[in-house]
Amino acid sequence: MLIDVTQTTDLPAAGTGLPRAPRPRIHRAWFVAVVTFVTIIGAAAFASLPGLLIEPLHDEFKWSRGTIGFAVSVNLALYGLTAPFAAALMDxxxxxxxxAVALTVIAIGSGLTVWMTAAWQLVLFWGVLVGLGSGSMALAFAATVTNRWFVEKKGLVTGILTAAGASGQLIFLPVLSWLVEHHGWRPAAVTVSLAALAVVPFVWLLLRDHPADVGTTPYGSEVFVPKPPPVTGAARRAIGVLVKASRTGTFWLLAGTFAICGASTNGLVKTHFVPAAHDHHMPITAAASLLAVIGVFDVIGTIASGWFTDRFDARRLLAVYYALRGISLLFLPILLAPTVHPPMVFFIVFYGLDWVATVPPTIALCREQFGDDSAIVFGWVLASHQVGAAVVAYLGGVARDVFGNYDVVWYTSGALCAAAALMALVIRRKPAAQLVVAAAA
Structure with missing residues (x-):
C-alpha cells in the first residue's frame, strides 16, 4: 500500500518547466505522515494529564473541583478556538x-505550573498557555497535512493521524498516573513539558510543509502542484471563512454534532472518569489504566473509521457512532465499582472504538462541502468540539460539588449523543456534479 512503483523521472514538472526530483519507491508523503504521527504522540502527553490533576490539586490547595474544572475548560476552549487561526497561520x-512554536509554548506552560500557588495561575499556565499551544497542534494540523500531501487514501490517513493522540494517551497515561500517585503531580507536569520539548527538533529537521518543497507530487497524483505563496492576513482569512461557512446549515449541524462529541469525550470521560471512578474507591492508577485501554481501541476504531469513510456515507457513519456512544454512557453509572470487572472492560473497549471515530467522517464532510477552505472550516468545527468539552469539563466539576456524584452528567451526555445522531442524518449531501468538481480540485 505504501509503495509507489512509478518509474523515476527527470522530466519537467507539469506546467512549470522545472525538473522534477527523482521519485523514491516509498512516496515522501508517507514519511511526512509518520513525522506528523510521532509529533502528535509526543504532544499527547499534555492531553493525558488534566483528569489526573483534579484530586491532587483539590487535596493540596483545597480548590473546589469546579475551580479546577474551570482551568481545564479554559484549556479545552482555547484548544478549539485557536485551531482555525492555526490552520491559517500554517498557510x-x-x-x-x-x-515548533506551539510545542515550545506547551512546554513553558506545563513547566510553570510547578511553581503555582494560586488558582489563577493554574488558569493562566495550564488553561491559557497550554490551551493556545495545544490548539495549534489540534486536528486541523492533521487535516492540513492530509490535504496537502494526499490525493488518495485521505480517509485512511486522517484516521491514522487522528489515532496518534490515542497512541500518545496509551503511552503517557500509565506513566503520568504512576508519577502522580507515587511522586505527586509536579513530576508529572515536568514530564509533559520535557515530552513537548523533545519533539521540537524532530519537527524542525524532518517535517516539510508541501510536496513542492522536495520536488514531488501529492500521493496519488501525477500532477506536480507548485507551492502556493504565503497567505497573508491569517486572522482575517479565518474569520472570513467562518462568516462564509456560517451561512450554511451544514456548518451548524457539523458544529453541533462535534460540540456534543467533545462534551462526551474530552470534557466528560477524559476529564472526569478518573475522579468518578475514584469516588467509587477505584485506585487512580487502575482508573488511568482503563483510560489508556480506551487509547488502544481508539487507534483501532479511528483507523477503521477512516477506512469506512473512504467507502460509506459519512453522515450515516456519524449517526451510528453517536447513537452507540449515547447508549454506552447511559450504562456507565451502574458499572463504576472499586474493582475492574468484565462489564466495565466491555464499556472501555466499546467506548474506545467509538472515541474519535467521528473525526474522519467529519473531516470528509468538511472537505466535501467546503473545498479548499475545508481545513479552516474544520478548525472552526473543532472549536465547537472544544467549547462543548469546556462546558462539560466545568459543569461536570460543579455537578460533582453539588450532587456528590457524576450520575446526572453521564445521563445528560447520553441524551445529547442521541440528538447528535439525528443531526448527522439531517446533513444534506452535495449534488453529484459538485462532488466530482470538488474531488478534481
Whole structure:
C-alpha cells in the first residue's frame, strides 16, 4: 500500500518547466505522515494529564473541583478556538514553524505550573498557555497535512493521524498516573513539558510543509502542484471563512454534532472518569489504566473509521457512532465499582472504538462541502468540539460539588449523543456534479 512503483523521472514538472526530483519507491508523503504521527504522540502527553490533576490539586490547595474544572475548560476552549487561526497561520508561515512554536509554548506552560500557588495561575499556565499551544497542534494540523500531501487514501490517513493522540494517551497515561500517585503531580507536569520539548527538533529537521518543497507530487497524483505563496492576513482569512461557512446549515449541524462529541469525550470521560471512578474507591492508577485501554481501541476504531469513510456515507457513519456512544454512557453509572470487572472492560473497549471515530467522517464532510477552505472550516468545527468539552469539563466539576456524584452528567451526555445522531442524518449531501468538481480540485 505504501509503495509507489512509478518509474523515476527527470522530466519537467507539469506546467512549470522545472525538473522534477527523482521519485523514491516509498512516496515522501508517507514519511511526512509518520513525522506528523510521532509529533502528535509526543504532544499527547499534555492531553493525558488534566483528569489526573483534579484530586491532587483539590487535596493540596483545597480548590473546589469546579475551580479546577474551570482551568481545564479554559484549556479545552482555547484548544478549539485557536485551531482555525492555526490552520491559517500554517498557510502563512508553514506547518513546521507553527508546530515548533506551539510545542515550545506547551512546554513553558506545563513547566510553570510547578511553581503555582494560586488558582489563577493554574488558569493562566495550564488553561491559557497550554490551551493556545495545544490548539495549534489540534486536528486541523492533521487535516492540513492530509490535504496537502494526499490525493488518495485521505480517509485512511486522517484516521491514522487522528489515532496518534490515542497512541500518545496509551503511552503517557500509565506513566503520568504512576508519577502522580507515587511522586505527586509536579513530576508529572515536568514530564509533559520535557515530552513537548523533545519533539521540537524532530519537527524542525524532518517535517516539510508541501510536496513542492522536495520536488514531488501529492500521493496519488501525477500532477506536480507548485507551492502556493504565503497567505497573508491569517486572522482575517479565518474569520472570513467562518462568516462564509456560517451561512450554511451544514456548518451548524457539523458544529453541533462535534460540540456534543467533545462534551462526551474530552470534557466528560477524559476529564472526569478518573475522579468518578475514584469516588467509587477505584485506585487512580487502575482508573488511568482503563483510560489508556480506551487509547488502544481508539487507534483501532479511528483507523477503521477512516477506512469506512473512504467507502460509506459519512453522515450515516456519524449517526451510528453517536447513537452507540449515547447508549454506552447511559450504562456507565451502574458499572463504576472499586474493582475492574468484565462489564466495565466491555464499556472501555466499546467506548474506545467509538472515541474519535467521528473525526474522519467529519473531516470528509468538511472537505466535501467546503473545498479548499475545508481545513479552516474544520478548525472552526473543532472549536465547537472544544467549547462543548469546556462546558462539560466545568459543569461536570460543579455537578460533582453539588450532587456528590457524576450520575446526572453521564445521563445528560447520553441524551445529547442521541440528538447528535439525528443531526448527522439531517446533513444534506452535495449534488453529484459538485462532488466530482470538488474531488478534481
Amino acid at each position: 502563512r508561515f508553514g506547518i513546521r514553524k507553527v508546530v
